[in-house]
Amino acid sequence: MEQHQVPRNISGFQFHLIGDMTLRQFLYVASGGALAYFIFRFAPFPSIINLSIAGLVGFVGFAFAFLPIQERPLDKWIVAFVKSIYSPTQYLWQKEGNMPDILLKQATIHVKPASKNQIENHKYAKEKLRSYLATLPSTPHETLNERERKYVEKTLSLFKNELVLPSVPSSTQSSYVSLTSLSKMNQNLPISSSSQANSNANPALQKDFAGLAHARVTTTPPQDRIISYPAPPPPHSIPSEVKPAREIPTIINNFGRTPEIVPNQQINDSYKEQEAMQKKLSEMTSEKDALLKQLDNLKRELETAEKPNIIRPSNSTETRRGPTIKTITGKAEIINELGLPNLPQTPNLIIGVIKDSQKKFLPNIIITVKDNKGMPLRAFKTNKLGQFASATPLSNGTFNLEIEDPLKRYIFDIAQITLSGKIFLPIEIIAKGEREILREKLSKEIFGNPNI
Structure with missing residues (x-):
């Protein structure tokens, strides 16, 4: 299929008559x-x-x-x-007094009366439905409703007689509280128009559906049932002459049995058993704590017995000597030998060189300048010739130079310098290898002096 162009607004199209301009x-x-x-x-x-x-x-x-x-x-x-x-930005609507013509016209509805055949067919269908419903057997839920109705009537019959207790001699007379049914209240309420309309319904329809199984409305008003309960007696002992009424045991027997009374001997026995169980539990917990303590002691003994002797590595830096500083004088010959540039003319500028024991320059060594409190102030890194220098001067005082090899090949002592506001001469720091560390260790073990 051929591709069509994008639709454009043809009505507003203008021709380019003069060059590319319209x-x-x-x-x-x-x-x-x-x-x-x-x-x-x-x-x-x-x-x-x-x-x-x-x-x-x-x-x-x-x-x-x-x-x-x-x-x-x-x-x-x-x-x-x-x-x-x-143009106006606000429009107001004003209602006119004249009604529209379409609302004034009266609508006429033409109702077509039903024919005799339709009426006869409707009556015949009703008779067939009535005969069919009469042949249906009673469903299980109807029998269930009948059982429920009997059970409700049986329970309500228990409350027909008033429950009367004999009077107890006291300072105050017992008062009775009566619960009346809601029938009197319903008699005083107004009947809605819908209920009146249902009562005045077509008797022919009521006759048609008279054979169906449905809930029937009782016209006889329910009888008032009065249940009288005595007020609670005052909190004092009841005399022995008072005898209980006979109606109360019958109601109790109908609804359930009274709980059996447990004698005091059984209660005391159960308390004694509980106390014995608590004692056993406390003894077991104390034994458990003692066993745990013994187990901890055994673990500690095993750890101390099996703990091997710790051998310090050869490059350990725990025993460090004091800082070793070699100050380079301002002679031009020594400066040229070390490969340093000219001395700076600004005071308190740190400059130096780092070498190994064979006088070879060590590049990429990190130098950190800290004060007496351990706060870092400057950080340098040696170049390919092992040189380092500070760009800005420091204040007067004593500073420590901590030197670190990123490749962990050499170990350095902490160098301590003092700045006094004068031109600081370059320093030379010698690294320690494994050979120097072993030499110091042997001299210390043999002579007690780390320097040989």
């Missing part, structure tokens, strides 16, 4: 240029003002032609702006 664009550019030339040539102002006004007018004509905003030219924006200012 006729409207050409008119805007030409009018703007002509007006700018006229202002520049004939306006009665200084040449600077005429030139600025003419440039502004020419730019406006160019903008109207070639600078749209949101794909809409500036002339349409100006027209929309003027219309929005002069």
